[in-house]
Amino acid sequence: MNAGRPCEDMVQYKVCNKPCDTFQWFTGGWSECQLIGADQERGCGTGDQYRQVRCMQLQPHELPTEVSDMFCDPIVQPADVNACHVACPGDCVLGRWSDWSECYKVSYKKKAGCLLTGFQRRSALKSSECMCTQRTQMKA
Secondary structure, eight states: OOOSOOOOOSOOOOOOOOOGGGEEEEEOOOOOOEEOTTHHHHTOEEEEEEOOEEEEEOOTTSOOEEEOGGGSOGGGOOOSEEEEEEOOTTOOOBOOOOOOOOOEEEEEETTTEEEEEEEEEEOBSSOTTSOOEEEEEEEO
């Protein structure tokens, strides 16, 4: 059985008459991939990248000022750690996907309209044994 009276509220809130966009997250650039575990010895494999994420107060006609993270919305806070991979010798390393091609008509039905498709390509950057990759996506 408890003795004594109940405690008052442990947290209090106050409405601050500042627009929400007064405080925003700012991010720095990603660090080099920091390999983890046994991959450090090999010099390739999986790791993590890091960047600074700061809450900044924006004032008209002034430079942004760093403030406590409690002022920025934690739901939209950008990540400060990112998984990364350093290719090992012999790995197939692929480039970025190209822009989508122009869509062309695949089929046409009087009431249903037409179905359009486009494609993207990417090619191997390191090994001649890697095959060119193609993916197709339906576009409406």
